[in-house]
Structure formats: C-alpha cells, structure tokens
Amino acid sequence: MAQKPSIPKGTRDFSPIEMARRNYIFDTIKKAFKLFGYKQIETPAMENLSTLMGKYGEEGDKLLFKILNSGDFLKSVSDEEVAERSLPRLTNKICEKGLRYDLTVPFARFVVQHRNDLQMPFKRFQIQPVWRADRPQKGRYREFYQCDADVVGSDSLNNEIELLSLIDTVFADLGINIAIKVNNRKILSGIAETLGASDKIVDITVAIDKIDKIGIDNVNAELREKGLSEEAIEKLRPILEMSGSNEEKLSVMEGILKDSEEGMKGIAEMKEVLGGFETLGHKCVVEADLSLARGLNYYTGTIIEVKALDVAIGSITGGGRYDNLTGVFGMPGLSGVGISFGADRIYDVMNQLDLYPEEISESVRVMFVNFGKAEAMQSLKYVKALREAGIAAELYPDAAKLKKQMALADAEKIPFVAIVGDSELADGTIMLKNMVSGTQEKMGIDDVISTVA
Amino acid sequence: MAQKPSIPKGTRDFSPIEMARRNYIFDTIKKAFKLFGYKQIETPAMENLSTLMGKYGEEGDKLLFKILNSGDFLKSVSDEEVAERSLPRLTNKICEKGLRYDLTVPFARFVVQHRNDLQMPFKRFQIQPVWRADRPQKGRYREFYQCDADVVGSDSLNNEIELLSLIDTVFADLGINIAIKVNNRKILSGIAETLGASDKIVDITVAIDKIDKIGIDNVNAELREKGLSEEAIEKLRPILEMSGSNEEKLSVMEGILKDSEEGMKGIAEMKEVLGGFETLGHKCVVEADLSLARGLNYYTGTIIEVKALDVAIGSITGGGRYDNLTGVFGMPGLSGVGISFGADRIYDVMNQLDLYPEEISESVRVMFVNFGKAEAMQSLKYVKALREAGIAAELYPDAAKLKKQMALADAEKIPFVAIVGDSELADGTIMLKNMVSGTQEKMGIDDVISTVA
Numbered sequence: 057m058a059q060k061p062s063i064p065k066g067t068r069d070f071s072p073i074e075m076a077r078r079n080y081i082f083d084t085i086k087k088a089f090k091l092f093g094y095k096q097i098e099t100p101a102m103e104n105l106s107t108l109m110g111k112y113g114e115e116g117d118k119l120l121f122k123i124l125n126s127g128d129f130l131k132s133v134s135d136e137e138v139a140e141r142s143l144p145r146l147t148n149k150i151c152e153k154g155l156r157y158d159l160t161v162p163f164a165r166f167v168v169q170h171r172n173d174l175q176m177p178f179k180r181f182q183i184q185p186v187w188r189a190d191r192p193q194k195g196r197y198r199e200f201y202q203c204d205a206d207v208v209g210s211d212s213l214n215n216e217i218e219l220l221s222l223i224d225t226v227f228a229d230l231g232i233n234i235a236i237k238v239n240n241r242k243i244l245s246g247i248a249e250t251l252g253a254s255d256k257i258v259d260i261t262v263a264i265d266k267i268d269k270i271g272i273d274n275v276n277a278e279l280r281e282k283g284l285s286e287e288a289i290e291k292l293r294p295i296l297e298m299s300g301s302n303e304e305k306l307s308v309m310e311g312i313l314k315d316s317e318e319g320m321k322g323i324a325e326m327k328e329v330l331g332g333f334e335t336l337g338h339k340c341v342v343e344a345d346l347s348l349a350r351g352l353n354y355y356t357g358t359i360i361e362v363k364a365l366d367v368a369i370g371s372i373t374g375g376g377r378y379d380n381l382t383g384v385f386g387m388p389g390l391s392g393v394g395i396s397f398g399a400d401r402i403y404d405v406m407n408q409l410d411l412y413p414e415e416i417s418e419s420v421r422v423m424f425v426n427f428g429k430a431e432a433m434q435s436l437k438y439v440k441a442l443r444e445a446g447i448a449a450e451l452y453p454d455a456a457k458l459k460k461q462m463a464l465a466d467a468e469k470i471p472f473v474a475i476v477g478d479s480e481l482a483d484g485t486i487m488l489k490n491m492v493s494g495t496q497e498k499m500g501i502d503d504v505i506s507t508v509a
Numbered sequence: 510m511a512q513k514p515s516i517p518k519g520t521r522d523f524s525p526i527e528m529a530r531r532n533y534i535f536d537t538i539k540k541a542f543k544l545f546g547y548k549q550i551e552t553p554a555m556e557n558l559s560t561l562m563g564k565y566g567e568e569g570d571k572l573l574f575k576i577l578n579s580g581d582f583l584k585s586v587s588d589e590e591v592a593e594r595s596l597p598r599l600t601n602k603i604c605e606k607g608l609r610y611d612l613t614v615p616f617a618r619f620v621v622q623h624r625n626d627l628q629m630p631f632k633r634f635q636i637q638p639v640w641r642a643d644r645p646q647k648g649r650y651r652e653f654y655q656c657d658a659d660v661v662g663s664d665s666l667n668n669e670i671e672l673l674s675l676i677d678t679v680f681a682d683l684g685i686n687i688a689i690k691v692n693n694r695k696i697l698s699g700i701a702e703t704l705g706a707s708d709k710i711v712d713i714t715v716a717i718d719k720i721d722k723i724g725i726d727n728v729n730a731e732l733r734e735k736g737l738s739e740e741a742i743e744k745l746r747p748i749l750e751m752s753g754s755n756e757e758k759l760s761v762m763e764g765i766l767k768d769s770e771e772g773m774k775g776i777a778e779m780k781e782v783l784g785g786f787e788t789l790g791h792k793c794v795v796e797a798d799l800s801l802a803r804g805l806n807y808y809t810g811t812i813i814e815v816k817a818l819d820v821a822i823g824s825i826t827g828g829g830r831y832d833n834l835t836g837v838f839g840m841p842g843l844s845g846v847g848i849s850f851g852a853d854r855i856y857d858v859m860n861q862l863d864l865y866p867e868e869i870s871e872s873v874r875v876m877f878v879n880f881g882k883a884e885a886m887q888s889l890k891y892v893k894a895l896r897e898a899g900i901a902a903e904l905y906p907d908a909a910k911l912k913k914q915m916a917l918a919d920a921e922k923i924p925f926v927a928i929v930g931d932s933e934l935a936d937g938t939i940m941l942k943n944m945v946s947g948t949q950e951k952m953g954i955d956d957v958i959s960t961v962a
Contacts, residue, residue: 061560061618061838064606067553069619071626072633075549091896093873093903095921096528100520100652101554101608101638102574107514121555122577124604126642130594138591141583151577153517155554165514166522173524175920177906180525185554189579199553212906214885221893335886336893385514420546432667433788440674440789443544450546453630453665467628468548 066190066198076416078403081230082183085203085397088226092218094181094205099162101185102153109154111161111384119189121198122151155187159204159396160381167208168385176209183399195404206394208381213325215393216358216377217332223362223373223395224338230402231411233365234372235341239348240326241355241376243309246319247295247346250312251288259284260292261349267296295346302330302344309346322357329358341365354378360395364405372401420448421508422472422488423465426455435476438486438501445505465491472508519643519651529869531856534683535636538656538850541679545671547634547658552615554638555606562607564614564837572642574651575604608640612657612849613834620661621838629662636852648822648857659847661834666778668846669811669830670785676815676826676848677791683855684864686818687825688794692801693779694808694829696762699772700748700799703765704741712737713745714802720749748799755783755797762799775810782811794818803827813848817858825854873901874961875925875941876918881908888929891939891954898958918944925961 063069070078089096102123109117129150130138137145156162159182167174183203192198205222207215220236227234248257259282263275275296276289284292291312298308306323313319326344333342348359357377364372375395382390406412422442424435435451442449452461465473475487475496486504489496499507516522523531542549555576562570582603583591590598609615612635620627636656645651658675660668673689680687701710712735716728728749729742737745744765751761759776766772779797786795801812803824810830817825828848835843859865875895877888888904895902905914918926928940928949939957942949952960 061622062557063553063560063618063622064555064557067555069553069623070551071623072548072550075551079549091899091901093876093901095525095872096532097525098523098528100516100522101640102517102520102652104515104517107516118579121579123608124575124577124600126571126574128596130596130599135592138594139588141591143581143583146583147577155576165516169514169516170522170524175917177917179903187554199555207906210906212879212908214879214889214904214906217889218904218906221889225896332886332889336889419548423546426665426667433785436667436670436674436785436789443678446544448544448546450632451667451671453660453663453667453671455665464628464630 064198066192066196068197068199072419073417077406077412078399080412080416081399081402081406082201082203084229085226085399086181086183088222088229089181089205091225092179092205092222094179097163097166097180097182098184099156099159099166099182101156101187103156103162103165105148105152105154107165108157108161112157116157120157121155121187121189122147123153123155125150125152156184157188158186159184159202160206160394163204163206164382164385167390168382168387171387177207177215178209179205179207181205195400197400201399203397203399204394206392208390208392211379211391213328213332213358216325216329216360217336219360219375219393219395220329220333220342221336221338223360224340226397227362228339230406232372232402232405232409233340235343235363235365237343237345237348237361237363238326238330239345239359240322241357241359242318242322242325243313243346244322244349246313246316246322247292249316250319251284251291253284253288256282256284258349261347263292264296265347265349267347272296298346302342305344305346325357356380358393367405367408369401369405371398372405373397417469418448418471419468420450420470422447422449422474422504423461423468423470424449424451424474424476425458425461426452427475427477428455431476431478431481434481435474438474438476438504441501442505442508445509447505447509474504517651519645519649521650521652525872526870530859530865531852533865533869534852534855534859535654535656537682538679538852539634539636541675541682542634542658544678545632545658545675547632550616550619550633550635551637552609552612552619552635554609554640556609556615556618558601558605558607560618561610561614565610569610573610574608574640574642575600576606576608578603578605609637610641611639612637612655613659613847616657616659617835617838620843621835621840624840630660630668631662632658632660634658648853650853654852656850656852657847659845661843661845664832664844666781666785666811669778669782669813670789672813672828672846672848673782673786673795674789674791676813677793679850680815681792683859685825685855685858685862686793688796688816688818690796690798690801690814690816691779691783692798692812693775694810694812695771695775695778696766696799697775697802699766699769699775700745702769703772704737704744706737706741709735709737711802714800716745717749718800718802720800725749751799755795758797758799778810803829807831809833811846820858820861822854822858824851825858826850870922871901871924872921873903873923875900875902875927875957876914876921876923877902877904877927877929878911878914879905879908880928880930884929884931884934887934888927891927891929891957894954895958895961898962900958900962927957 133149185199185201187199248254263279267275279289298305348361355376356379359376361371362373377393379391381392426432439449439451471491473489485498487498488504586602638652638654640652701707716732720728732742751758801814808829809832812829814824815826830846832844834845879885892902892904926942938951940951941957
C-alpha cells in the first residue's frame with residue numbers, strides 16, 4: 057500500500073497548467089471548426105472489434121487495445137482451444153470490444169449507421185482521445201488526442217480550399233508559422249503510368265522523397281535496384297530535379313504527364329485548389345510537393361501535410377481526399393476529404409516556442425485571505441459579488457498563517473489578493489493588493505470589481 | 510460487410526444536436542468550476558488494475574472493464590493455470606490495466622503520485638468519461654461522464670458552503686429548479702450511538718428513509734425485525750416524526766443527541782454550513798434531511814444530494830466530506846470534500862423540460878448558396894470576411910439544385926441564406942434571406958455582417 061502509485065506506461069496525467077495549455081489549443085481548433093461550419097460528434101471509446109479489426113493493417117490489429125469480455129470470458133472456449141494457446145483465436149473468443157484506434161474508422165461506422173438521419177454533405181468534427189499499444193517513446197503515447205474535420209458526400213474541390221483556409225486560420229490563431237504541403241494522388245499515379253511502372257508507385261514516391269537527402273545518383277541506383285528501366289529513370293529525371301514556384305513545378309509536370317489522363321486530372325485539381333486558396337489570400341506558406349505520399353493506399357485525390365517552420369518536428373497536421381471511406385461498411389461511393397490536427401505535436405511546438413497568452417495560466421483573478429470566521433463570511437459575500445460579475449474569485453478556506461496563504465496565491469500566479477481584516481470589516485472596505493506591482497489600496501467591492509476585471 | 514455496423518451495448522454515439530446540448534451543460538458546469546477557483550486536471554482512461562481493484566467493493570471489481578495485455582498475454586500463464594480456468598486468477602495474469610470506473614480513485618492516485626508538486630489546499634475539477642460493465646438499462650450506460658469538483662487538504666467548513674454555492678450557481682445557470690438535501694454522517698452516528706445500536710446505523714438510516722412511503726408502523730416493524738430494542742424504537746420516534754424548518758429539525762435533534770459528542774459535533778457542523786449558505790443568499794431550496802445516507806462507508810461529515818423539483822428522477826448531483834481519500838495509497842490524514850454532477854441525468858432533465866437556449870442548435874449563422882465556379886469563389890471571399898468578424902459561415906460546396914441546398918439550410922436551422930448569382934456578382938452585392946421571416950434584401954458584405962452578427 058505504501059508504494060507510490062503510478063499510471064500505465066505511455067499514458068499521462070495532465071496538471072492544471074498543462075490542462076490550461078491543452079485547452080487553449082483545443083479551444084482554438086474548436087472555435088475554427090465551428091466558424092467553418094463543422095459540427096461536432098462523439099463516438100464511444102469502445103467499438104466492436106468487428107468494426108476495428110482489419111482496418112489498420114496487420115500491425116494495426118496487434119496495436120489495438122482489446123477489452124476482456126465481462127463475466128465468464130472463457131465460457132465459449134473449449135478445453136482444446138485453451139490448451140492450443142493460439143493467441144489470435146483466443147483473443148477473438150475472449151474479447152468482443154476494443155478501444156478506438158483513430159477517429160476515421162469510427163466516423164465511417166457512424167456515417168453508415170446513421171445514414172438515414174444525416175444531411176449530405178455532412179461536415180463533422182471530432183476531438184477525442186485514441187489508444188494504441190505502440191512502444192512508448194519520446195513524443196509517442198499510448199493515449200493521445202486527435203482533432204479531425206471531414207466533409208463527406210461532396211466531391212467539390214471547394215472543400216479542399218476550405219480545409220486549407222481552416223489550417224491557415226488555426227495556425228495563425230495559435231501563432232505558429234507553417235508551410236502547407238499539397239500533392240495529389242492522381243499526379244503520383246500519372247507519373248507511375250507515364251514511366252510504365254504503375255506497380256512501382258511506392259518506390260517512385262520514396263525516391264522523390266529522398267532526393268534532397270541522398271542526391272540523384274543514389275536515388276537512381278535505388279530505383280534501378282527496384283527494377284525500374286533506364287528509360288523510366290531518364291523520364292523521371294526532370295521530376296527529381298524540379299524546382300521553382302508552384303506554377304513552375306506544375307508546368308513542368310504538365311509537360312511530362314500530357315499523355316496520362318489521370319495525371320492531367322491531378323494537375324487540374326491541384327491548380328484549382330492552390331489557385332482558389334491564393335485568390336482568397338492566406339498567411340501561411342503553400343508548397344506543391346510531389347514527394348508527399350502519406351496514406352498512399354487510402355487517399356485518392358488531394359494530399360495535405362503541415363510542417364512547423366520554426367521547430368524541427370514531423371508533420372503537425374495532415375489529411376486528404378478519399379473516395380471510399382464507408383465502402384468497407386457496405387456503403388460505397390461516398391467521397392470525403394478531411395484533415396487531422398496532431399494535438400500532441402502542436403502542444404510540443406507551442407511549448408518550445410512559448411506561444412501561450414499569459415492569462416491562461418491564472419487560476420482566479422482574486423484570492424481573499426482568511427482571518428477567521430467573521431472576516432471569512434464577509435469575504436465570501438464579496439467573492440459572490442465578484443463571481444456574479446463574471447470574475448473568478450475564491451477565499452482561502454482556512455484561517456492559516458498569512459505566509460502560507462500568500463504562498464498559495466504566489467504559486468498559482470493569482471494577480472490580486474484581497475484582505476478583509478478587523479478594520480476593513482468595520483468600515484466595509486477591502487484592501488486590494490496587486491501581486492505584480494506589489495502596491496495595495498483600500499476600496500469598496502465595486503472598485504475591486506472594476507479594478508480586477 | 511453489408512451488415513449495418515453497430516456499437517457495443519450500453520454505449521452511445523452523440524449527434525451534432527446532442528453534442529450541442531451536452532456541451533451547453535458541460536460548458537455551464539465548467540464555467541462555474543472556474544469562477545469558483547477549481548483547476549482542471551485529466552487522468553488517463555486506463556489505470557493499472559492494482560490502482561482500481563478493491564476500491565469499489567467485490568461487485569465493483571467485477572464491473573471494471575479490463576484490458577487484455579498486448580503481445581503474448583499468455584506468456585506468464587502455465588498450462589496448469591490455463592487448464593484450471595480460474596477466472597480471477599487468469600484475469601490477473603492476462604490483464605494489467607483497466608478502464609477508469611470513477612474520477613475519485615484516479616484523483617486520489619493523482620494526489621499521492623504528484624504530492625510534491627501540489628499546493629495544498631488543492632481545488633481540482635475533472636470532467637471525463639468513466640466505464641462500468643453494468644447491465645445497460647434506461648438511463649444507465651456503460652460509458653458516461655462524471656463532472657467532479659473536490660478540495661483536498663482543508664477541513665474548513667467554508668469548503669462545504671462554497672460547494673453549496675457552486676451547486677446553486679450551476680443549476681440556476683441551467684434553469685433547473687432544485688432542492689439540495691444536506692445531512693451529516695456524524696449525526697447519523699450520533700443517533701445510532703444514542704439508541705445503543707451503533708452497529709445498526711445502516712438499518713436505522715434505511716428506516717428513516719422509508720417513513721414517507723410505508724408509515725411509522727411498518728418502519729417500526731422492520732426495525733424490530735432487524736433486532737432494535739423497544740426502547741431504541743421509542744427513542745427514534747421523534748426523529749421519524751420530525752418535520753418543520755431546518756432550524757426546527759436541528760433543534761429537535763439537539764434535544765435527542767445531547768449526550769452524544771459526535772452527534773452534537775455533526776449538528777454544529779450542519780448549523781455552520783446551512784447558516785453560512787443562508788447568509789450568502791441562494792436561489793435553490795435547502796433541506797436538512799436525516800434520511801440522506803449515500804456513501805455511508807465513505808463520507809465522514811457533510812453529505813449532499815440534489816433533486817430536481819420539476820422532474821421525477823433520482824439524485825442529479827451528490828457529494829460529501831471524506832477524511833481519508835488517499836490513505837489507501839499510503840498518504841493518510843488528508844481531508845477532502847467534493848461533489849459530482851451527474852451529467853447524463855442533468856441531460857435527461859434538460860431535455861424533458863426543454864431548457865436549452867435556441868441558438869445552441871445552430872450550425873452556422875449564414876450559408877452561401879453555390880451557383881457555380883465564379884459565384885462560389887466570390888462567395889468564399891465573403892465567407893472569409895464573415896469568419897474574420899467572428900461569425901460562423903459556410904458555402905454549400907457543390908453547385909447542386911437550389912432546392913437541395915435550401916433543404917440543408919432548413920434542416921440545420923441556419924438563420925440566414927446568402928445568394929450570390931449573376932446580378933450580385935456583377936454589382937458586388939449579396940441577396941440575404943432571413944430564413945425565419947422569409948424576407949430578403951440586397952446589400953453589401955458589411956451590411957451582411959452587421960445584420961447577421
């Protein structure tokens with residue numbers, strides 16, 4: 057019993073100051089989601105394993121947290137099955153539920169389950185924790201939040217333009233300088249098609265991604281190893297060596313992809329998205345980046361990724377267009393596009409750059425010192441008046457030593473301390489001390505309210 | 510695949526309108542928590558089972574959701590143990606973690622784990638879901654939210670007075686008429702002591718609770734059955750027949766408990782708490798209720814319960830003083846007092862009485878109709894201006910039939926629809942339609958902003 061209790065590895069407690077900071081981030085994102093017309097939903101932490109299994113690949117199945125069935129979890133397991141110790145088979149028999157692994161699959165399940173109650177296009181946002189049995193390491197947790205916004209039931213590229221504006225708004229509000237990288241899956245397919253190597257799309261994308269790090273000769277050697285022909289490698293050269301503005305890049309691409317219908321469609325989509333976003337005006341950097349290939353097997357059009365410019369950290373937001381979100385649940389043909397803000401990485405960036413407004417770390421504006429029963433009761437009346445004026449206030453509950461009371465005010469960065477002692481009790485005043493400047497002044501409750509507000 | 514997906518029984522999805530309503534409740538409670546100086550913390554959904562087991566009684570242990578260990582969960586289980594099929598033993602070997610069952614035990618664990626970083630008295634609030642493998646039924650879920658506020662490290666009754674004020678504030682803000690029932694564990698102990706039946710405190714409390722339903726003769730018959738002496742039953746009679754104001758009740762009790770030190774202490778505490786609350790003024794009904802005995806084995810002083818006056822439903826908020834929250838984790842002697850708002854029942858009450866402000870069900874203030882590429886791009890510029898003025902706005906993403914676009918605005922109760930067609934595009938205006946009155950007027954974007962704001 058005397059051993060200090062702990063929490064499971066990869067999980068975290070959040071202290072008041074950490075909560076204030078995280079809430080600042082979540083509130084900023086949530087405010088933008090609402091300004092843009094996304095509507096909030098929530099889904100249960102537990103989903104049926106039949107909903108989750110097979111959706112995240114073999115590795116994902118292993119990383120799902122599974123919940124032991126209640127009651128006699130062995131009742132449908134025969135002695136032979138027990139003795140066999142086949143883990144997947146046993147798991148399947150003793151666990152029916154698992155913890156949410158991301159917000160996308162539960163959203164797809166939600167859309168299919170409630171299809172008759174939803175108006176399309178449906179713009180939803182969702183901010184909830186997810187759980188993964190990953191090996192915990194710096195910056196990677198077993199419980200973390202995702203903040204997703206998606207539109208389903210519309211294939212208009214206006215949705216992409218809106219999502220770019222949303223990203224721009226959120227990071228401008230947070231004060232983080234970013235570059236949004238944009239690509240299009242159809243361009244990647246077009247490149248592979250043009251090279252006569254549609255089966256090598258992954259290898260080609262990896263190569264494009266590595267060019268800055270290892271140089272063209274090493275990239276070409278790798279491509280040769282993967283079985284790409286010399287002709288294809290030669291054709292790819294201008295793409296690997298491409299530079300300049302987004303317009304210049306797209307114009308180079310147009311030349312190369314002119315015979316690929318899908319590739320040209322991708323370029324047209326990218327032009328419309330980037331063009332629309334330019335027309336509206338924005339604060340962030342936007343870059344057409346053909347090496348961007350996240351979720352290659354999943355996205356079918358626009359691909360989006362966000363990098364922080366002033367901190368070396370991975371992608372802090374990402375997303376894209378998918379044409380078959382709900383097909384796996386028996387509702388094919390529903391196109392969608394969405395993004396996911398990486399709350400934990402954004403938190404790391406905000407902490408590193410110290411971008412929080414000062415007032416968020418305050419607990420209350422005023423703390424009343426406690427000198428005993430009569431003074432405390434009078435103070436509680438003042439505290440009530442302050443709260444009715446919308447000002448957070450409190451009384452130190454015990455008539456403890458003044459030093460101890462002041463130490464609490466200090467530790468919690470409370471900007472004002474109010475003192476109601478004998479003389480103040482007698483003449484109906486309050487001694488208000490400004491904890492930053494150190495000055496103090498006697499005044500009535502109305503003046504306290506206007507001073508601290 | 511074609512089977513409609515579902516969620517585990519006892520869990521729920523929350524649609525946008527349900528979220529808006531729940532957020533309204535959570536935001537109201539959270540605002541009050543902050544006004545009163547409580548600071549938010551969060552703890553992980555998963556706790557070590559060693560933290561949770563044994564804290565909620567034998568039944569509670571069974572109702573904990575347990576999480577199967579990742580990887581080879583059978584690795585430390587011998588063939589004999591497998592064959593034995595002893596459920597508790599096996600559970601213990603294959604599961605190390607469980608889902609949070611309430612917010613109190615994780616809070617106690619938090620206080621002990623972070624004792625060196627916390628300033629006492631520590632006022633915390635916590636709003637998070639909890640999970641229980643209870644049999645689901647109407648109004649009882651396997652995943653539900655708790656909203657707790659507690660102060661630890663102070664035994665001042667000012668904390669109790671503050672908690673009553675907090676309850677009064679929250680329910681006044683929500684518009685729910687309530688009665689707060691207050692009791693004190695020490696009075697209950699005093700009664701049992703005075704009757705010479707300290708071991709029968711539970712039976713006596715149950716009897717007091719039943720008096721209104723079954724009458725004094727039946728109550729006395731039950732007490733006889735439980736082994737209470739005729740003398741004790743006679744002594745209890747004035748308590749059972751007690752009525753009148755809180756002052757009158759406490760004065761009757763004072764007469765009866767005059768020889769019980771603990772009982773008199775309980776009365777003194779209750780007088781101070783109710784007296785202080787009266788002095789401050791409040792909107793709710795407050796009632797000294799000696800039948801109140803929730804958490805009898807847990808609370809050591811004040812006991813609080815809240816009933817809605819206009820809806821027949823169980824307690825919607827409850828709490829009390831406990832003198833040994835953290836003892837089980839090796840940190841004895843820390844007194845605390847707290848309350849828990851029952852979000853799901855409050856939600857039921859709010860729905861039944863339809864107490865939500867109308868504007869919370871809005872998605873955006875203005876939706877722009879989409880007539881094609883050029884109009885849409887101009888509309889997006891207006892949408893941007895509206896958002897920069899803090900007004901939620903959106904463009905219907907597709908150039909769909911007007912009827913379909915208007916149907917969405919209707920379904921989502923969007924109060925204004927903005928139309929940018931050929932003529933508006935030409936003269937730089939917007940046709941703004943008020944969806945409630947049905948009137949429409951042509952104006953510039955600045956007038957749109959001031960009209961819909």
